[in-house]
Amino acid sequence: SQQGEEDPQALSIQEGENATMNCSYKTSINNLQWYRQNSGRGLVHLILIRSNEREKHSGRLRVTLDTSKKSSSLLITASRAADTASYFCAYNSGNTPLVFGKGTRLSVIA
Amino acid sequence: ETGVTQTPRHLVMGMTNKKSLKCEQHLGHNAMYWYKQSAKKPLELMFVYNFKEQTENNSVPSRFSPECPNSSHLFLHLHTLQPEDSALYLCASSQEFDYDQTYEQYFGPGTRLTVT
Numbered sequence: 001s002q003q004g005e006e007d008p009q010a011l012s013i014q015e016g017e018n019a020t021m022n023c024s025y026k027t028s029i030n031n032l033q034w035y036r037q038n039s040g041r042g043l044v045h046l047i048l049i050r051s052n053e054r055e056k057h058s059g060r061l062r063v064t065l066d067t068s069k070k071s072s073s074l075l076i077t078a079s080r081a082a083d084t085a086s087y088f089c090a091y092n093s094g095n096t097p098l099v100f101g102k103g104t105r106l107s108v109i110a
Numbered sequence: 111e112t113g114v115t116q117t118p119r120h121l122v123m124g125m126t127n128k129k130s131l132k133c134e135q136h137l138g139h140n141a142m143y144w145y146k147q148s149a150k151k152p153l154e155l156m157f158v159y160n161f162k163e164q165t166e167n168n169s170v171p172s173r174f175s176p177e178c179p180n181s182s183h184l185f186l187h188l189h190t191l192q193p194e195d196s197a198l199y200l201c202a203s204s205q206e207f208d209y210d211q212t213y214e215q216y217f218g219p220g221t222r223l224t225v226t
Contacts, residue, residue, distance in 0.1 A: 016112065027174070028209050029142065030209075030212070031210070031212060033214065035217075040220070040222065042112065042114070042200055042202075042217030042218050042219045042221050043153075043202075043215075043217040043218055044112065044217070045214040045215060045216070048212070048214060049155050049211075088153065090153075092209065092210070094209050095209055096209065097143075097155050097158060097166055097168075097207075097209070098155070098215070099130065099152075100153040101152060102150075102151070102152045103152075
C-alpha cells in the first residue's frame with residue numbers, strides 16, 4: 001500500500017501546549033499536504049510543502065519535510081481548543097492522485 | 111464555508127433504493143472529486159473529473175455511478191447499495207487535476223449515508 005501513516009493516532013494536550021504530528025510515506029513524492037477535518041465535516045487544506053523544501057510556516061503551523069527519511073511533521077504551537085480536529089497528511093508521487101493517511105485525532109483541552 | 115456545497119447532508123436508504131448525491135462548487139474550478147470516508151479507514155478516492163472528463167475511477171463498484179454535466183456540478187448516483195457502503199461521502203474541487211497535484215483541494219461538508 002502507498003498509503004501514508006500518521007503518528008500518533010490520537011493526541012491529547014492542554015491548551016497552550018504545542019502539538020506535533022508525524023507522517024511517514026513509502027514512495028518518492030512531488031509534494032506533501034496537510035489537511036484538517038473537524039468531526040463529521042469536510043477537510044480543510046492547511047499547507048503544502050514541495051519535495052525540494054525542508055520547512056514551511058503558516059501562522060501557528062510549522063511543517064517540515066525530510067525526504068531522506070520519507071517523513072513530514074506538523075507542529076501546531078500554542079494550541080487552542082478550536083484546534084481540536086483530525087489532521088491528515090496527503091501526498092502524490094507523480095503518477096497517482098493524492099493519497100491520504102489515516103489521520104491523527106488531536107484533542108486540545110481548555 | 112469552502113465554496114463547495116453538498117446535498118443532502120444526511121441520507122438513509124434501503125438496499126433497493128436509487129438515490130443521488132449532489133455537489134456544486136462556486137470557485138470556478140475545473141476538477142471535481144468524490145471520496146469515501148469510512149470509520150477507521152483512510153480517505154478513499156473514488157472518481158476524478160477534469161474539465162468534465164473522467165480521469166480517475168479507482169476500481170469503484172458499478173452501483174456507484176458518477177455524472178459531471180459541467181465543471182461546477184458533480185453527481186453520484188447510487189443504486190442497490192450494501193450496508194458496507196455506509197460512510198461519509200465527500201466532494202472536493204481544485205483548480206485543475208494533474209498528477210503533480212500542486213493544487214489544493216477544497217472539500218464540501220459531506221453527505222452522511224446510511225444503507226439499511
